[in-house]
Amino acid sequence: MNNATxxxxxxxxxxxxxxxxxxSREAVDRWFCPLRILTLSEDQVTLEAPDSIYRYWIEENxxxxxxxALAKILGRQVRVAFPAxxxxxxxxxxxxxxxxxxxxxxxxxxxxxxxxDGLNPRYTFETFIVGANSEFAYAAARAVASAPARAYNxxxxxxxxxxxxxxxxxxxxxEIRRLxxxxxxxxxxxxxxxxxxxxxxxxxxxxxxxxKYREVDVLLLDDVQFLVGKERSQEEFFHTFNCLFDGSKQIxxxxxxxxxxxxxxxxxxxxxxxWGLTAELLPPQLETRLAILRHKMRSLSIAVxxxxxxxxxxxxxxxxxxxxxxxxxxxxxxxxxxEKLTAGQVQVLLKDLFxxxxxxxxxxxxxxxxxxxxxxxxxxxxTSKRRLAHIALPRMVAMYLSRKLTTCSLAEIxxxxxxxxxxxxxxxxRVVAEKLQSxxxxxxxxxxxxxxxxxxx
Numbered sequence: 001m002n003n004a005t006x007x008x009x010x011x012x013x014x015x016x017x018x019x020x021x022x023x024s025r026e027a028v029d030r031w032f033c034p035l036r037i038l039t040l041s042e043d044q045v046t047l048e049a050p051d052s053i054y055r056y057w058i059e060e061n062x063x064x065x066x067x068x069a070l071a072k073i074l075g076r077q078v079r080v081a082f083p084a085x086x087x088x089x090x091x092x093x094x095x096x097x098x099x100x101x102x103x104x105x106x107x108x109x110x111x112x113x114x115x116x117d118g119l120n121p122r123y124t125f126e127t128f129i130v131g132a133n134s135e136f137a138y139a140a141a142r143a144v145a146s147a148p149a150r151a152y153n154x155x156x157x158x159x160x161x162x163x164x165x166x167x168x169x170x171x172x173x174x175e176i177r178r179l180x181x182x183x184x185x186x187x188x189x190x191x192x193x194x195x196x197x198x199x200x201x202x203x204x205x206x207x208x209x210x211x212k213y214r215e216v217d218v219l220l221l222d223d224v225q226f227l228v229g230k231e232r233s234q235e236e237f238f239h240t241f242n243c244l245f246d247g248s249k250q251i252x253x254x255x256x257x258x259x260x261x262x263x264x265x266x267x268x269x270x271x272x273x274x275w276g277l278t279a280e281l282l283p284p285q286l287e288t289r290l291a292i293l294r295h296k297m298r299s300l301s302i303a304v305x306x307x308x309x310x311x312x313x314x315x316x317x318x319x320x321x322x323x324x325x326x327x328x329x330x331x332x333x334x335x336x337x338x339e340k341l342t343a344g345q346v347q348v349l350l351k352d353l354f355x356x357x358x359x360x361x362x363x364x365x366x367x368x369x370x371x372x373x374x375x376x377x378x379x380x381x382x383t384s385k386r387r388l389a390h391i392a393l394p395r396m397v398a399m400y401l402s403r404k405l406t407t408c409s410l411a412e413i414x415x416x417x418x419x420x421x422x423x424x425x426x427x428x429x430r431v432v433a434e435k436l437q438s439x440x441x442x443x444x445x446x447x448x449x450x451x452x453x454x455x456x457x
Contacts, residue, residue, distance in 0.1 A: 008037040011073055018069040023062065031057055032066075044079045045070060055082040057198050061230070118187035118220075119177065123170035129295055131288025134164060137279035141168045144250060145175035148183065148218055152277035154241075154251035156224075158258050159281035160407075162321035165254040168281070169220050172252055176218055183217040190226035194233045214243040217250065224255040224273070225262055234266050241272055251276075258410070261429045283407035289313040289323060296324050302331045308346050315354045318407050326350050362405040362453050364398075364416045370452055371398040374445075383418035396428035397446065403429060405453065 012035070019028050031054060038046040049055050058066060063080060071077050125145070130138045143151040157165045173185045188196075193213070200209035213219060219240075227234050244251055255262065258280070259273040284292065290313045297304055308330065316322050333349055334341045347354065368382040375394035382398055384391070395417065402413045403425065410422035417425075435442045 008040060011040070012037050014073045015066070015069050018072060019062070019066065022065045022069070031062075038083065040074075040078075043077075044081055046081045046083060049082060051202065117173070117177070117185050118192075119173045119185065120170055121174060123167045124174050125171045127295070127299075128164060128167055128171055129284075129288060129292045131284045131291070133282040133284045133288060134168075137168060137281050140277055140279050141172050142175075144252065145172045145179070148176055148180070148250040149248045153245070153248075154253055154273065154276040156259060156273050156276065156278045157252070157254045157281060158256065158278070160256060160283070160318065162319035163281040163283060164320055165281055166222055169222060169252055169254055173218065173220050176250075184215070185218040185220070186213065186216040187220040187222070188213075189222045190224050193221065193237065194226065194230060197233055197236055210240070213240050216244070218252070219244055219249065220252045222254050224253050224259075225257060227269070228262050228265050231266075234269060238266070238269055238272075241269070245272070245275075258426065260426055261433075280409060282409055283318040284320060286313055289317070289320075292320060292323055293327055296327050297331075300327070300331050302334060304330060304334070304341075307343055308341070311343060311346060312350070315350070364402045364406060364408060364413065366453060367401045367405065368398050368417075370449060371395075371401070374449055374452075383416075385418060393431075396431050397449070399425050399428035400432040401446075401449065401453070405450070 016028055016032050019032050023032075035047050035049050035054065038048045040046075047055075049058075058080075067077070067080055070080065125138075125142065128134075128138065137157055140152060140155055141157075144153075144155055157168060159165055170187060173187050176183055177185050196209060196212075200206045221237075227237060241251065253273060258278065259265070259270045262270070290309060293304075293309045293313055297309070304327070312323065312326050312330070316326055329349060330341070330346060333345070369379060371377075371394050372379045372382055375390075375397075377391060377394055381391045382395055386392075399413055399417055402408060402416070403410070406413075408416070410425045414420040414422050414425045432446075436446065
């Protein structure tokens with residue numbers, strides 16, 4: 001091995017080490033370590049990969065991060081390139097299976113996941129605690145489960161992390177499977193859908209992949225926001241959506257944001273997501289949080305004093321998953337030290353969860369006040385109808401932060417900004433998100449605002 005080759009090997013080792021600060025160790029071992037640098041010039045690095053799927057996966061998921069890692073190691077910006085493949089034989093074989101040497105059945109790959117419907121029997125309507133925050137979404141889910149593809153189609157549930165979107169979606173699937181055994185139901189996360197799509201290309205199994213998702217009666221796709229920025233995956237799902245919808249099959253989707261707020265999601269997908277019913281899940285109110293804890297307590301067969309349940313419900317306000325996790329922790333401690341379960345001990349036991357949630361005690365009023373001070377405006381400008389540029393942008397920033405840092409709905413935020421509608425708030429989200437991507441100084445200003453509001457990111 002000559003020195004030049006050794007140097008390239010060392011550079012790639014350092015790049016892989018740098019990528020571990022961005023991606024998981026498993027992802028780096030699988031997708032980056034098998035690559036090697038073929039050539040390195042002043043402005044370009046050419047990478048050799050085992051096959052075209054590596055190029056596709058990296059270009060879809062990590063090209064900007066890989067470019068940054070190379071720039072950090074080399075001390076200059078370089079363009080990442082892959083040598084042109086002599087043929088795309090595997091993808092061609094997938095499109096024309098009679099030309100393939102073998103059928104796509106493998107011992108590890110797409111075929112292993114085809115037999116599973118992805119449903120967790122623990123998620124049912126009976127175990128979903130309904131409150132004012134979720135009653136509309138719950139009613140819609142019930143309607144879909146009783147009349148698939150006839151009540152609402154598609155259905156799009158959105159809300160922040162840990163509010164029960166997955167539980168509600170899986171409840172639909174389990175109820176349909178119980179009532180209509182002849183219907184084929186498939187639950188899948190968007191990340192899994194994308195990974196299976198990549199595997200299908202790699203293994204020449206696109207027809208099998210498409211058969212799995214385009215011939216079901218009910219498709220439940222979780223975390224649609226994972227499609228953002230993945231052009232080929234969006235293209236694939238676009239055709240899957242059309243196939244199912246045109247065949248009067250039920251489609252249920254979830255996301256952490258309303259469709260129109262997802263940046264870089266293709267407009268044709270956004271419009272289709274909004275064809276049917278869109279329902280938001282909001283953080284539960286205190287009464288609902290207590291009901292969730294009591295239900296969880298019964299399922300764990302433990303007894304926790306009301307005082308402690310109330311403390312947990314009051315301190316953890318915006319995430320059902322954290323509520324249940326806190327109770328699990330208390331239950332484990334109670335089993336080991338039942339005599340030590342006191343309110344004081346619970347404060348110590350859950351201090352990390354309590355401190356995280358205390359940082360979320362930001363109100364729309366405090367945001368409006370801080371933004372007005374930062375941009376040297378009157379507080380009244382936050383709710384006024386004036387559209388001057390030096391007022392309009394700070395007001396949109398305040399709306400953006402209100403959505404990010406509080407549990408208020410779009411309609412509530414609009415109302416608190418002078419009676420504006422939810423569309424105005426969504427427009428503010430898009431404008432601010434675009435400025436954050438294009439203007440580093442603006443991003444720094446926003447981070448300073450968040451820190452001043454007591455919610456450092």
